[in-house]
Amino acid sequence: MQLHKLGEFGLIERIRKKFKKARSSKRILVGIGDDTAIISPHIDKLVLLTIDTMVEGLHFDLSYMTFADIGWKLMASNLSDIAAMGGIPVCALISLAVPSSYEVKWIDELYKGIEKISRRFNVSLVGGDTVSSSLLVVSLSLYGEIDRKKFSLRSGAKVGDLIFVTGNLGGSEAGRLVLKHNLPLGGEVLAEVKSKHLHPIPRIDKAKMLLKNVRIHSMIDISDGLASEINHIAEESKVGALIYEDKIPISKSTQKVAEKLGDKAINYALYGGEDYELLFTLSQGEQKKVKNLTNRIPIGEIIERKKGVLLIDRNGYKHRLKAKGYEHFKNTISAIKRTRTAMS
Amino acid sequence: MQLHKLGEFGLIERIRKKFKKARSSKRILVGIGDDTAIISPHIDKLVLLTIDTMVEGLHFDLSYMTFADIGWKLMASNLSDIAAMGGIPVCALISLAVPSSYEVKWIDELYKGIEKISRRFNVSLVGGDTVSSSLLVVSLSLYGEIDRKKFSLRSGAKVGDLIFVTGNLGGSEAGRLVLKHNLPLGGEVLAEVKSKHLHPIPRIDKAKMLLKNVRIHSMIDISDGLASEINHIAEESKVGALIYEDKIPISKSTQKVAEKLGDKAINYALYGGEDYELLFTLSQGEQKKVKNLTNRIPIGEIIERKKGVLLIDRNGYKHRLKAKGYEHFKNTISAIKRTRTAMS
Numbered sequence: 001m002q003l004h005k006l007g008e009f010g011l012i013e014r015i016r017k018k019f020k021k022a023r024s025s026k027r028i029l030v031g032i033g034d035d036t037a038i039i040s041p042h043i044d045k046l047v048l049l050t051i052d053t054m055v056e057g058l059h060f061d062l063s064y065m066t067f068a069d070i071g072w073k074l075m076a077s078n079l080s081d082i083a084a085m086g087g088i089p090v091c092a093l094i095s096l097a098v099p100s101s102y103e104v105k106w107i108d109e110l111y112k113g114i115e116k117i118s119r120r121f122n123v124s125l126v127g128g129d130t131v132s133s134s135l136l137v138v139s140l141s142l143y144g145e146i147d148r149k150k151f152s153l154r155s156g157a158k159v160g161d162l163i164f165v166t167g168n169l170g171g172s173e174a175g176r177l178v179l180k181h182n183l184p185l186g187g188e189v190l191a192e193v194k195s196k197h198l199h200p201i202p203r204i205d206k207a208k209m210l211l212k213n214v215r216i217h218s219m220i221d222i223s224d225g226l227a228s229e230i231n232h233i234a235e236e237s238k239v240g241a242l243i244y245e246d247k248i249p250i251s252k253s254t255q256k257v258a259e260k261l262g263d264k265a266i267n268y269a270l271y272g273g274e275d276y277e278l279l280f281t282l283s284q285g286e287q288k289k290v291k292n293l294t295n296r297i298p299i300g301e302i303i304e305r306k307k308g309v310l311l312i313d314r315n316g317y318k319h320r321l322k323a324k325g326y327e328h329f330k331n332t333i334s335a336i337k338r339t340r341t342a343m344s
Numbered sequence: 345m346q347l348h349k350l351g352e353f354g355l356i357e358r359i360r361k362k363f364k365k366a367r368s369s370k371r372i373l374v375g376i377g378d379d380t381a382i383i384s385p386h387i388d389k390l391v392l393l394t395i396d397t398m399v400e401g402l403h404f405d406l407s408y409m410t411f412a413d414i415g416w417k418l419m420a421s422n423l424s425d426i427a428a429m430g431g432i433p434v435c436a437l438i439s440l441a442v443p444s445s446y447e448v449k450w451i452d453e454l455y456k457g458i459e460k461i462s463r464r465f466n467v468s469l470v471g472g473d474t475v476s477s478s479l480l481v482v483s484l485s486l487y488g489e490i491d492r493k494k495f496s497l498r499s500g501a502k503v504g505d506l507i508f509v510t511g512n513l514g515g516s517e518a519g520r521l522v523l524k525h526n527l528p529l530g531g532e533v534l535a536e537v538k539s540k541h542l543h544p545i546p547r548i549d550k551a552k553m554l555l556k557n558v559r560i561h562s563m564i565d566i567s568d569g570l571a572s573e574i575n576h577i578a579e580e581s582k583v584g585a586l587i588y589e590d591k592i593p594i595s596k597s598t599q600k601v602a603e604k605l606g607d608k609a610i611n612y613a614l615y616g617g618e619d620y621e622l623l624f625t626l627s628q629g630e631q632k633k634v635k636n637l638t639n640r641i642p643i644g645e646i647i648e649r650k651k652g653v654l655l656i657d658r659n660g661y662k663h664r665l666k667a668k669g670y671e672h673f674k675n676t677i678s679a680i681k682r683t684r685t686a687m688s
Contacts (some may be wrong), residue, residue, distance in 0.1 A: 009667075029390065030497065033498070033580060034429070034497055034498050034499070034580070035394065035424075035425040035426075035428035035429055035498070035564060035565055036392040036393060036394040036425050036426060036428070036429050036431070036486075036488070037392065037393045037394070038390050038391070038392060038429070038490070038495065039390065039391040039392075039393065040390055040391070040492075041385040041387075041389075041390070041391050043385075043387045045385075046373065046382050046383065046384055046385070047382070047383040047384070047385050047391070047487070048380040048381065048382060048383075049380060049381045049383065049435070049437055049470060049471060049485075049487055050379065050380040050381070050437070050471060051437040051438075051439045051471065051472055051473050051483070051485055052439070052473050053439040053441055053473045053475050053481075053483065054475075055441050055475055055476070055477045055481075057478070058475065058476060058477065059475070080379075081379040081380050082379075082380060084379035084380070085378070085379055085380050085382070087380070091393070093393055093394070093395040093485055094395075095395045095396070095397040095439075095483045095485075097397055097399050097481050126393060127393060127394060127395065128395055129395050129396050129397045129483070131397050131398075131399055131402065131403070132399070132402060133399045133402065133479065133481060134401070134479060135477065135478060135479050135481075137397075137399075137441050137477060137479075137481040139395070139397065139439045139473070139483040139485075141393075141395055141437055141439075141483075141485035142380075143391070143393055143487075144380065146382070148384075151382065153374065153378055154377070154378050154379070155378070220379060221379055236377060236378070323353075
């Protein structure tokens with residue numbers, strides 16, 4: 001059945017029923033079905049708001065992604081923004097601009113992907129908008145909460161801070177390339193990078209654990225590649241940064257994909273993006289705690305602003321590290337084409 | 345200058361600077377420039393969340409609308425949802441999917457329209473997302489607040505309630521037709537219906553005043569036409585409704601446009617939509633207060649569910665009043681094509 005048979009109100013009713021069954025917080029006083037949703041805010045917390053949009057042909061490729069993958073990923077990218085603040089997600093609004101020739105089952109699948117990750121992170125769908133369009137464009141807006149005193153901004157990095165990431169980088173880009181080119185790779189490698197690209201796990205829990213145990217100075221999620229994100233931290237904190245190439249964690253599977261394609265895996269990590277790991281900085285005194293909690297070593301340090309943002313390669317040479325992930329609207333794109341970036 | 349010259353980060357910086365100057369509430373702890381916005385919620389209030397999307401070619405026609413008009417209208421439609429709950433808007437997120445061939449000045453204009461109405465209603469822009477797309481699709485998500493005890497849902501209408509609207513209906517559709525067909529009409533008529541279509545004023549203040557002074561049982565904003573909205577109230581409240589055709593307020597200008605086009609103005613009111621007036625119901629005992637406050641008379645009453653939703657025409661004949669405004673995805677559209685509708 002195509003969407004035009006079901007109609008807008010039929011679709012809304014379908015979504016509403018689907019999400020009524022899903023777990024819903026007592027604090028959601030009104031969900032789908034009124035002019036707005038009503039939420040009872042936690043009086044001890046601050047509110048977080050974010051929005052992310054995915055556009056057909058740009059952010060996703062239906063030749064190797066299912067609609068459920070798109071739904072998962074859109075929610076994951078928003079959740080990752082909440083994670084970067086050290087927050088907990090509460091509820092979401094979804095705006096769906098979709099061609100009327102689309103099959104209803106595709107939309108069902110899209111919402112199934114959204115529902116699956118929503119259930120995992122206790123997010124309720126509380127409203128949205130559905131309109132027809134010649135192109136699939138999906139926006140998701142997320143409402144989350146953080147402790148009034150414990151949160152992490154991009155702007156708090158201090159000279160002397162150590163720089164950490166929560167996990168391996170470059171895996172999502174490796175996965176994208178494997179999927180796109182249908183590379184013949186062994187089961188384990190394929191499963192790892194594919195999952196990293198299609199079903200990234202936002203680091204909500206890790207961020208919470210870190211904020212609880214160590215004094216984080218600054219934090220950002222890695223949606224556009226390490227190069228871009230460390231530059232954001234540097235700019236907002238008015239500092240410089242030094243990243244050691246040989247300390248950037250990259251999985252063996254990602255290395256294998258890069259070898260197969262004649263690429264350098266480091267480029268996936270620096271410019272590939274969509275890894276949805278977190279990058280954070282803290283004073284040297286906290287290093288041991290981070291090591292105990294996450295088994296991670298620093299990948300670099302915060303330096304004076306005038307020194308800029310630098311990469312030290314394996315041979316000890318310094319390079320200026322430019323924020324050259326995928327930038328929307330620009331025709332000149334970096335070596336690795338990237339597909340997503342956030343305004344906030 | 346086209347967008348691809350400025351690039352995504354250039355555009356974000358431009359928007360950020362523009363809105364930094366704009367009035368911002370002390371409760372916005374973090375706005376544009378971090379992973380999410382941070383807002384300090386009012387501890388005595390409940391949170392309202394809504395989202396609306398406008399798609400090029402469907403929700404707006406650039407042959408007679410400026411980009412500033414689009415910006416105004418998108419914000420107005422969201423504000424109207426907040427008004428329908430009896431709420432006050434606080435801040436907004438904007439997601440912009442836009443072709444890279446667009447002129448930067450068009451986007452400046454779009455944000456100018458958003459800024460103008462935002463200033464009027466004290467809304468701060470706190471974040472968003474900008475991505476490239478083959479088609480302009482703009483989503484706006486709004487965060488508002490209401491009193492924990494005084495708010496108005498679609499679901500509270502009771503049998504015996506009187507039905508009111510806050511202002512004239514059909515004007516937006518009349519304006520759309522005048523603009524679309526470039527009708528040769530007198531200055532005053534043109535100005536009135538044009539303004540009603542391009543720069544609707546969401547009824548935030550009226551809703552607040554009403555909630556303060558009378559006991560509203562149910563309320564909804566008229567974005568899809570009276571027929572559609574009264575059916576939403578009936579469905580959510582599990583009641584029926586009776587609307588008297590001759591009591592529906594329609595301005596002389598709207599009548600004139602309808603005459604010129606050989607249409608019935610009542611159809612604009614019933615099915616035209618985008619008037620962004622409010623429809624509300626309350627018990628008969630409150631009627632006098634409404635008359636004193638707004639000088640409005642009831643346009644109908646709430647009846648038992650089994651009787652359905654009916655229109656009594658000028659000759660006293662009953663008609664079933666179907667929710668046949670514009671419905672997305674459907675090929676069969678009502679007499680008057682409509683352009684916007686909300687999921688929540």
